[in-house]
Amino acid sequence: MKRHLIAAGALLLALAGCSTTAPETDQASPGAPTVTTDKAAFLAEHGLEGMDGAQIIDHLDQVPLAQRSTDLMASVRADHLLLADAEREFTIPLPEDRFYLAVAPYVDHTHECYYHSLTTCRGELAGEELRIRIVDDATGETLVEEQVTTFDNGFVGFWLPQGVNGTIEAGYQGRTGRSAFSTTDEGATCLTTLQLTEA
Incomplete structure (x- = not known):
């Protein structure tokens, strides 16, 4: 039992912050709980019942930040969502033809990030x-062009087509910035390199 709690704790630490690198595997640490039969109960406990991955x-x-759970960890990967608490871990599939890109444009301060954490990442x-x-x-097609308001965590999210290599441009109070992105299987779901500078 103690070994399971230690392994689960290590998993939560791994998911607690924005992931800065793409791990070679999503497998839990040896000995970590891998119960999958109570996924519905897990989702219900965290107020997510009836929802799909997207x-x-x-x-x-x-x-809002003040309402975020301190027990739930959620990490967005290219093709699935990884959910975990101190005892359980579940993988939720995402739409095969869509890719979630979380973007946090910044002026002065940012952080390294690869896989977006829905519960701890801050922009x-x-x-x-x-x-x-x-x-x-590749095609020059404009996928998104709109005015948006960032979430309470400083991010804004976009569902984009899979398999795209592109550029995202942002404007804010006379400042502009741009950054490359990729929605391939190896693409980062967290973009924190888009700095906004004065023209």
Whole structure:
């Protein structure tokens, strides 16, 4: 039992912050609990009952910081969502043709990130209006062009087509910035390198 608690604790620590690198595997540590028969109960306990993977992501990323669970960890991967608490871990599939990209444009402060944590990642600009344009570099097609307001965590999320290498441009109070992104299987779901500078 003690070994299981230690392993589960290690898993939570691994998911607690924004992941900065792409791990070689999503397997839990040896000895970690891998119970999968009570997924519905797990989701219900965390207020996520009846939601699919995409709905869970959209919900958790927009929960106000003061209302966020300290027990639940949620990490967005290219093709699935990894959910865990101190005792259990579950993988929730995501739409095969879509990719969730969480973007946190910044002026002064940022952090390294690879896989977006829906419960712990924080960006500098919370509740701010930005102009966003997302372009597929191969085709020149504009995938997104709109005015958005960042969530309470400083991020804004976009569901993009799979298999795109592109550029995201942002504008904010006379500042602009741009950054490359990829929605391939190896692509990062967390983009924190888009700095906004004065023209």
